[in-house]
Amino acid sequence: MSDSATPVTPAAFPPAFLWGSATSAYQIEGAVREDGRTPSIWDTFSHTPGKTAGGDTGDIANDHYHRYRDDVAMMADLGLGAYRFSISWPRVQPTGRGPAVQRGLDFYRKLVDELLEHGIKPAVTLYHWDLPQELEDAGGWPERDTAYRFAEYARIVGEALGDRVEQWITLNEPWCSAFLGYASGVHAPGRTDPVDSLRAAHHLNLAHGLGAKALRSVMPARNSVAISLNSSVVRPLSPGDPADLAAVRTIDDRANGIFHGPILKGAYPESLLESTSSLTDWSYVQDGDLELIHQPLDALGLNYYTPSLVSAADPDAKGPRADGHGESTHSPWPAADHVAFHQAPGERTEMGWAVDPTGLHDLIMRYTREAPGLPLYITENGAAYDDKPGADGTVHDPERIAYLHGHLSAVRRAITDGADVRGYYLWSLMDNFEWAYGYEKRFGAVYVDYATQVRTPKASALWYGRAARSGALPEPDGI
Numbered sequence: 001m002s003d004s005a006t007p008v009t010p011a012a013f014p015p016a017f018l019w020g021s022a023t024s025a026y027q028i029e030g031a032v033r034e035d036g037r038t039p040s041i042w043d044t045f046s047h048t049p050g051k052t053a054g055g056d057t058g059d060i061a062n063d064h065y066h067r068y069r070d071d072v073a074m075m076a077d078l079g080l081g082a083y084r085f086s087i088s089w090p091r092v093q094p095t096g097r098g099p100a101v102q103r104g105l106d107f108y109r110k111l112v113d114e115l116l117e118h119g120i121k122p123a124v125t126l127y128h129w130d131l132p133q134e135l136e137d138a139g140g141w142p143e144r145d146t147a148y149r150f151a152e153y154a155r156i157v158g159e160a161l162g163d164r165v166e167q168w169i170t171l172n173e174p175w176c177s178a179f180l181g182y183a184s185g186v187h188a189p190g191r192t193d194p195v196d197s198l199r200a201a202h203h204l205n206l207a208h209g210l211g212a213k214a215l216r217s218v219m220p221a222r223n224s225v226a227i228s229l230n231s232s233v234v235r236p237l238s239p240g241d242p243a244d245l246a247a248v249r250t251i252d253d254r255a256n257g258i259f260h261g262p263i264l265k266g267a268y269p270e271s272l273l274e275s276t277s278s279l280t281d282w283s284y285v286q287d288g289d290l291e292l293i294h295q296p297l298d299a300l301g302l303n304y305y306t307p308s309l310v311s312a313a314d315p316d317a318k319g320p321r322a323d324g325h326g327e328s329t330h331s332p333w334p335a336a337d338h339v340a341f342h343q344a345p346g347e348r349t350e351m352g353w354a355v356d357p358t359g360l361h362d363l364i365m366r367y368t369r370e371a372p373g374l375p376l377y378i379t380e381n382g383a384a385y386d387d388k389p390g391a392d393g394t395v396h397d398p399e400r401i402a403y404l405h406g407h408l409s410a411v412r413r414a415i416t417d418g419a420d421v422r423g424y425y426l427w428s429l430m431d432n433f434e435w436a437y438g439y440e441k442r443f444g445a446v447y448v449d450y451a452t453q454v455r456t457p458k459a460s461a462l463w464y465g466r467a468a469r470s471g472a473l474p475e476p477d478g479i
Contacts, residue, residue, distance in 0.1 A: 012472045013412060018121065018423030019468035020082030021075065021445065022380055024128035024172070026058045027432040029088060031065035035103035038094035040130035041140070041181075042435075045188030056438030062430060063453050068111050074446065074455060075429065076118040078465040083120050084379060084425045085111070086128035086172065093153050096132030100156045108157075112164050123167035123379075123425070125228065126154055126211060129177055129188065136189050141177060141200035144284065151210035155218055162219030169301055169379065170211040173230040174204040174259055179332035186326035186436055194334035195279050198258075202285055205262050209293035227263065228301030228379040231256045231367075233359040237311035237342055244311045247339040250275060251310050254333055264371050266294035276335045299422070300367060301379030304360045304407075306344070306353035313340035324353055326436055349403070350384040350441055357406040364414040364421060375420050381407050382427035384434070384441040387458060395447045395458040398476070404464060405476040412473070426464055430455060 026042045046057040064071055075083055089096060091104040108124075115122045127150065135146050154170065162168075171177070180187035183197035212225045232255035236244035253272035261268045267290060273282055306324065323341040325332055333339065344354035360381065367376060383403040389395050408424065415421050431444035439450055445461035448454075457465075466474045 021429035022084040025088035041188035053438035086125040096135040147207035150207040154211035184332035224298035233307040303380035307359035357410040
């Protein structure tokens with residue numbers, strides 16, 4: 001083969017590529033009892049003994065509610081071009097019903113204005129897991145009415161911010177909301193009913209469709225409406241084993257098809273319906289639901305951290321699942337007890353997740369094939385490491401720099417291979433409350449001293465800022 005026939009990956013990303021970072025409301029805002037905010041399911045869950053590491057809560061978190069101006073200035077200093085954040089539903093619409101509280105909306109108006117003044121493009125996620133507790137008390141996501149309450153809330157926020165925010169995401173990782181929240185119970189609200197988890201998944205899909213319609217009814221047509229899915233890259237332990245390939249299909253249906261099927265294609269996979277028929281007849285899917293869910297999308301957000309490795313289960317095997325989603329005696333995979341999860345070989349992050357950038361490339365190319373013409377954004381990607389300041393106060397995190405270099409290289413390769421990827425949001429801007437792990441796991445590019453709330457950009461933040469400014473990847477040892 002001649003040199004001219006060898007594929008070459010360009011050093012630079014497209015000029016319009018967005019370089020951003022991401023956070024979520026409950027993980028950073030704090031101020032949980034201020035300006036009319038009422039409790040969310042995560043307030044309740046984190047205050048329940050034994051549910052989070054160390055009994056940690058998001059009561060104060062990063063105090064971003066009071067420090068947002070400094071945080072935005074820090075983003076600008078780092079050279080970020082975009083910031084993805086979520087709206088706290090109970091801050092804007094306490095109890096999840098009725099009129100908005102203007103003080104809550106005013107916080108997000110001020111945040112958006114501050115971002116725009118610093119030349120940073122805001123991207124709003126409407127739901128990042130903080131369901132108002134009153135809606136959970138009424139049944140939560142397994143109840144159909146919750147989807148309609150979400151549409152009302154989406155309309156409120158769209159009317160308030162749609163003139164200044166162009167990028168909108170309805171839901172973040174509905175898989176986690178449905179299956180970690182209602183099946184395994186390791187996330188709020190901590191319920192463990194596999195049938196309720198499937199009902200929740202459908203009503204989250206319905207909420208997305210109704211919410212997209214609500215947003216478009218009140219916003220300028222130029223605005224983009226998307227959803228962020230943590231679609232799994234599921235691989236067989238033995239690629240030539242039919243039983244392992246069947247295990248891949250089982251998990252792929254529950255991780256991916258249950259959401260992208262109705263959202264992108266207007267139908268649930270028949271194999272999913274058949275394989276869960278021992279639990280449910282899916283009669284909660286009403287006439288017209290699939291049409292409502294199958295709304296046109298302007299973009300699709302993909303969240304990726306690590307691939308999944310599965311096989312057919314050994315009937316005699318005992319012990320916890322190695323699926324990376326927390327320890328529970330209840331599975332987040334309904335009617336999938338015949339599948340075993342395995343730890344992939346190689347380097348791991350502090351979460352125990354394998355570092356494998358090839359999975360991100362595979363994920364991007366899958367959706368390039370399955371949703372041709374739909375722009376893609378990597379709305380979360382990052383890693384937790386045991387970061388500590390050195391004697392001079394600096395935080396060196398070469399592992400995270402290597403992780404980001406590898407995964408951004410995979411994005412760049414996918415673009416070269418024909419994928420329309422328009423942006424990347426690093427998870428996370430700064431260390432924060434990491435759900436059931438409390439403050440033990442640090443995903444941030446910025447170190448946070450929780451006792452003083454002092455923010456210190458890590459070496460990875462400086463490296464990523466150089467990439468954002470230049471549109472090209474510095475060498476991993478460039479900082």
